Amino acid sequence: MVDLRGKPAYYVRPPTAVLTSGFDPNLSLGSARPAVFRSSTYVFTTPEAAERAFDVALGRARPAQGESVGLIYSRLSHPNAEILEDHIVPLEPDSQAAAVFNSGMAAISTLFFTFCPPGGSFVYTTPLYGGTQHLIHQMLEPFGMRAIAVPAGDAAGIRRAIEGARDLRLVFLETPANPTLVMTDIADAARAAHAHPDHPLVAVDNTFLGPAFQHPLRHGADLVVYSATKYLAGFSDMLGGVVLAKDRELVTRLCGTRAILGNILQPDECWLLDGRLPTVGLRMNRQSKNAQRVAEAIVGHPRVERVYYPTLFEDAEQIRIRDEQCSFPGGVFSIDLRGGKRAAFDFLRRLRIAKNAVSLGGVESLACHPATTTHSELSPEALARSGVGEQLVRVSVGIEDWRDVLADVRQALDAV
Numbered sequence: 438m439v440d441l442r443g444k445p446a447y448y449v450r451p452p453t454a455v456l457t458s459g460f461d462p463n464l465s466l467g468s469a470r471p472a473v474f475r476s477s478t479y480v481f482t483t484p485e486a487a488e489r490a491f492d493v494a495l496g497r498a499r500p501a502q503g504e505s506v507g508l509i510y511s512r513l514s515h516p517n518a519e520i521l522e523d524h525i526v527p528l529e530p531d532s533q534a535a536a537v538f539n540s541g542m543a544a545i546s547t548l549f550f551t552f553c554p555p556g557g558s559f560v561y562t563t564p565l566y567g568g569t570q571h572l573i574h575q576m577l578e579p580f581g582m583r584a585i586a587v588p589a590g591d592a593a594g595i596r597r598a599i600e601g602a603r604d605l606r607l608v609f610l611e612t613p614a615n616p617t618l619v620m621t622d623i624a625d626a627a628r629a630a631h632a633h634p635d636h637p638l639v640a641v642d643n644t645f646l647g648p649a650f651q652h653p654l655r656h657g658a659d660l661v662v663y664s665a666t667k668y669l670a671g672f673s674d675m676l677g678g679v680v681l682a683k684d685r686e687l688v689t690r691l692c693g694t695r696a697i698l699g700n701i702l703q704p705d706e707c708w709l710l711d712g713r714l715p716t717v718g719l720r721m722n723r724q725s726k727n728a729q730r731v732a733e734a735i736v737g738h739p740r741v742e743r744v745y746y747p748t749l750f751e752d753a754e755q756i757r758i759r760d761e762q763c764s765f766p767g768g769v770f771s772i773d774l775r776g777g778k779r780a781a782f783d784f785l786r787r788l789r790i791a792k793n794a795v796s797l798g799g800v801e802s803l804a805c806h807p808a809t810t811t812h813s814e815l816s817p818e819a820l821a822r823s824g825v826g827e828q829l830v831r832v833s834v835g836i837e838d839w840r841d842v843l844a845d846v847r848q849a850l851d852a853v
Contacts, residue, residue: 451527455714459523473708474516479508496693513696517707524714525669525679529647529661531654532681534688536695537707541644541664542568543700544678546576548662549607551694552638552687555581557606559637560598562589564823566615566642566664567811574814588822589614590755592625599629599637606635610658611642612651612762616771616807616831617824618745620758627657638687640680644668644798649721650765654683667798668768670713671720677702677710720800720836724768728834731843732770740780740850742828746770769797771807771831776853778827781806783853785830790837790845797833802842804832 449457465472481487490507492498500506508514522535529535538544549572553559561573563586573584585602587594589612599608608630612621627639640660641653644667653661663669665677682688695701702710732746747766750756759766774780784804785793791802795810805811808820808827815823834842 451530452715452718454527455524458527460520471517471520471708471711473704475704476515477511479510481507494696496689511704512699512701514692514701515704515707517704517711518701521702521707521711521714524711525648526681528714528717529654529681530652531683532661533683534685535679535681536688536691537665537702537710538678538680538695539700539702539706540676541662541666541678542572543698544662544664544680545569545642546572547691547694547698547700548640548660548680549577549582549609550698551691552640553577553582553606556583557604558583558585558602559607559609560585560587560595560602560605561609562587562595562611562614562621563819564589564614564617564812564815564825565611566644567807567814569609569611569642570812571814589617589619589621590758592622592754595621595626596629599626599633602633602635602637604635605630605633605637608637608639609642610639610653613645613747613767613769614823615645616745616769616811616829618645618747618769618771619824620747620755620762622758623653623656623658623762627659631657645769646763646765646767649718650725650767651763654681656762659683660687665710666796668721668724669717669798670710671717671798671800672713673794673796673799673801673803675706675709677706721768722765723836724798724834725765727836727839727842728768728770728832729766730839731832731834731846734843735772735846735850738847738850740775740784740853742773742775744770744772768834769831770834771829773826773828774830774850774853776828778806778808780853781828781830784849787849787852788845789848790841791832797831799833800836802833802835802837802845804830807831 486507493506587598610621630637630639638659641658643661644664660682663679747759791804794803795805
């Protein structure tokens, strides 16, 4: 194993690699942690170095092992992006390279525009995050991309959709699904995709459980995408997106599209996000433990019709996928309230600790009503098919004392 400067390196585990690899203090005046590099353009050491940098950036050449290729312009890349990308790779086992973007939707959009050209088709699971759903119906389909929807968790349906698709370029899975927590078998979908004559790529939105509790690349996925705004950043104070891949060439192609779209994450945000990475596992473990205690404690409450959470799965297939695919259940649960939309709104109105907001993964607890917010662009029929009813509330549990969060949820339920 070698580090980025070509020197021999010892193998270290991901939590250590995040703090010890991908950054040379000697290139930053001895600073123990990365500084912020604010610059739009970079000076070449020689004309030959400039020629080489453009050859590599435009795909005319590949960098040699250990070669340090000069930077060109911050729309293409910059020091803080490179440091962040190198630091995030160890957190996603089997990944070889990463690309960072200025939001999760920027990452997802760039992924589709890079790997699914007009005329191509893609299979995707439902329900999806509302922004992704909007992208598919308002942009990708009008551009001539054919979208094939399959319910999350329907392994046989996903296989049939993949086998029957023509000019298939991409299989996009969101697991667990937002906000119903339904899990999709990544390995099964990957086997079907890799057996297809078109050799489509498999991409997984891993925002809900990754990178701590689920590792899609180990289950056969080619790409994994994150809204870094959520658990990776963790403090509800910035936007970001990441795509990681087994194959560096896939990331090179993504970066080429990113350079044209101009949606790279800026230096200050890269610096902020890089500083959060060492604590992702710590925060997510606390949030998962808190969420599990709260979700399991409210089962049977007279105002609660159903609790959606991985430890509460009753379907044998969902239990199998959970046990094979995930190490912990995560920090998000959803509940169906008796009384429909009015009960859901009453519950949200009466929460005192958890805030009524649409994001998730922050250190503070948040709750929202998906049918009228994050998934409000879906038709009533699509909402019904996806199980996103007017009675459903999604809760993202933070790192507060779980007893206080539980007491808050209980008092809000009692008041409905």
